[in-house]
Amino acid sequence: MNTEELKTFIFLSKVxxxxxxxxxxFIAQSTVTNRISELExxxxxxxxxxxxxxxALTEEGEIFLKYAERILELQETSVAEMNxxxxxxxxxxxxxxxxxxxxxxxxxxxxxxxGNSETSVKVMLGHSLDLIQQxxxxxxxxxxxxxxxxxxxxxxxxxxxDRLALVCAKGKNEYPDGLTxxxxxxxxxxxxxxxxxxxxxxxxxxxxxxxxxxxxxxNTSKLYPYLEKGLGYAFLPYKFVKPxxxxxxxxxxxxxxxxxxTVNTYLIYRQGYDVSKFLENKF
Numbered sequence: 001m002n003t004e005e006l007k008t009f010i011f012l013s014k015v016x017x018x019x020x021x022x023x024x025x026f027i028a029q030s031t032v033t034n035r036i037s038e039l040e041x042x043x044x045x046x047x048x049x050x051x052x053x054x055x056a057l058t059e060e061g062e063i064f065l066k067y068a069e070r071i072l073e074l075q076e077t078s079v080a081e082m083n084x085x086x087x088x089x090x091x092x093x094x095x096x097x098x099x100x101x102x103x104x105x106x107x108x109x110x111x112x113x114x115g116n117s118e119t120s121v122k123v124m125l126g127h128s129l130d131l132i133q134q135x136x137x138x139x140x141x142x143x144x145x146x147x148x149x150x151x152x153x154x155x156x157x158x159x160x161x162d163r164l165a166l167v168c169a170k171g172k173n174e175y176p177d178g179l180t181x182x183x184x185x186x187x188x189x190x191x192x193x194x195x196x197x198x199x200x201x202x203x204x205x206x207x208x209x210x211x212x213x214x215x216x217x218x219n220t221s222k223l224y225p226y227l228e229k230g231l232g233y234a235f236l237p238y239k240f241v242k243p244x245x246x247x248x249x250x251x252x253x254x255x256x257x258x259x260x261x262t263v264n265t266y267l268i269y270r271q272g273y274d275v276s277k278f279l280e281n282k283f
Contacts, residue, residue, distance in 0.1 A: 003072070003075065004035060005035045005036075005038060005039045006039075006068045006071060006072055007072065008021065008025065008031075008032055008035040008036065009035070009036060009039055009047065009064075009065075009068055010065065010068055010069060010072070011024065011025060012032065012036065012048070012055065013048075013057050013061065013065055016054045016055050016056060017053065017054055017055065018032050018033060018055065036048065043060075043064060045058070045060040045061075045064070046058050046060065046061075047060060047061035047064060048061055070133075070134075070137055070139075073134070073137070073139055074137055074138070074139060091119070091120045091121075091122070092112075092119070092120070092121045092122070092141055092142075092277075092278050093122045093124070093139065093140045093141045093142075094109075094121065094122070094123050094124070094140065094141065094142055094143075094144070094278070095123075095124045095125075095126065095131035095132075095134060095135065095140040095142070095143040095144070095145075096123065096124075096125055096131070096143070096144040097125070097126070097127065097128055097131070097144065097145060097146055098125055098219050098220050098221055099146070099220045099236070099237055099240050100144040100145075100146070100265050101123070101125060101144075102240065103237070103239045103240055104144055104159065104160065104265060105123065105144055108278065108279065108281070109121055109123065111281050112278070112281065124139075124140065127218070128143075128145040128146045128147040128197070129147060131143045131145060132145060132147070132149050132268060135149075135154075135268060135269070135270070136151075136154075141269060141270075141273060141275075141278075142267060142268065142269040142273070142275055142278070143266075143267070143268045143269070144159060144265055144266070144267060145265070145266045145267075145268055146197035146198075146199070146200075146263075146264070146265065146266070147197055147266070148264075148266045148268070149266070149268045153270065153271055154268060154269065154270055154271060155268070155269055155270075155271050156266055156267070156268045157266065157267050158264050158265070158266060158267075159265045159266060159267035160239075160264075160265050161262050161263065161264050161265075162237045162238055162239050162240075162262070162263040162264075162265070163237075163238050163260055163262060163263060164199055164202070164203075164235045164236070164237065164238070164260035164261065164263055165235070165236060165237070165238040165241060165245075165252050165260075166179065166233055166234070166235050166252065166253040166255060166260075167227065167233065167234060167235075167236060167241050167244075167245070167250045167251065167252055167253065168227060168230065168232070168233045168234075168250065168251060168253060169227055169228055169229065169230035169231075169249070169250060169251070170248050170249060170250060170251045171230075171251070172230035172251075173251055173253055174187075175253055175254075177254070177256075178253075178254040178255065178256035179253050179254065179255060179256060180256045180257050180258075181206065181257055181258045184206055184207075185206070185207055185208065185211070187232070187233050188214040188231065188232040188233065189207070189213050189214060189232060189233055189234065190213065190214060190215045190216075190217075190223050190226055190227065190231070190232040190233065190234040191203070191213040191215065191216040191217075191234070192216075192217055192218070192219065192220045192222070192223050192234065192236070197263070198261055198262075198263070198264070199235070199237075199260075199261060199263045202260065202261050203235050206258075214231070214232050215231075215232065220236060220240065223236070224244070227250060228244075228249050228250070233253065235260065237263050
């Protein structure tokens with residue numbers, strides 16, 4: 001299989017139409033057909049089920065799509081890294097979940113970028129499991145994750161610990177004397193994607209099974225506009241929301257009859273990789 005076949009496969013999986021794929025890729029429809037046909041021959045599986053006007057990934061196609069995207073990512077990363085050798089003496093590829101970037105990663109990058117012309121930094125934001133997979137694919141050098149990795153050949157250490165804070169807009173706290181566990185289930189709760197972390201498991205355990213949240217998003221920063229408008233409450237890492245608490249945009253709600261768990265940020269990297277060069281600014 002070649003790069004063009006993989007790119008065509010990925011694009012067709014998105015647009016689900018051979019004609020449209022050909023138009024957008026500026027190639028003949030027969031070329032799209034031939035590339036997919038060759039790819040299916042190589043993998044020995046049917047990747048698409050054809051309809052009258054649209055196509056859909058088969059079960060095997062869904063599985064192959066994940067690997068095709070990773071293959072292209074690895075290829076692009078290797079080319080970028082080779083190009084970086086001539087331009088920079090040191091290149092760091094860092095993965096971080098949204099809640100750790102502002103608190104832990106950005107300050108380090110700021111130091112690195114300030115007057116340092118010999119170092120380049122690539123940052124990828126995403127979900128913990130996706131970033132860990134990219135670390136194992138050698139796309140990333142280190143990952144700041146909410147989920148630990150226990151696997152031979154990798155180091156996983158607690159980079160920092162925090163606590164969960166229940167916050168709402170300043171002046172919109174309906175429980176100035178404190179909120180109980182029973183009352184928590186009745187508030188307009190705004191849920192962010194912490195489900196794979198220990199904190200996420202705790203939060204969901206506080207609500208009834210199949211509870212429908214007022215809002216549910218996969219990025220903690222996306223909650224800010226709604227919190228600031230007084231549209232609900234949310235548990236977030238204290239250090240993450242501290243600037244908003246200090247500025248008076250948000251306030252913390254006191255918890256009366258329950259406590260929140262510790263929120264750990266894990267630093268994961270391949271054994272033998274010297275993370276101190278980035279963490280201690282040894283550029």
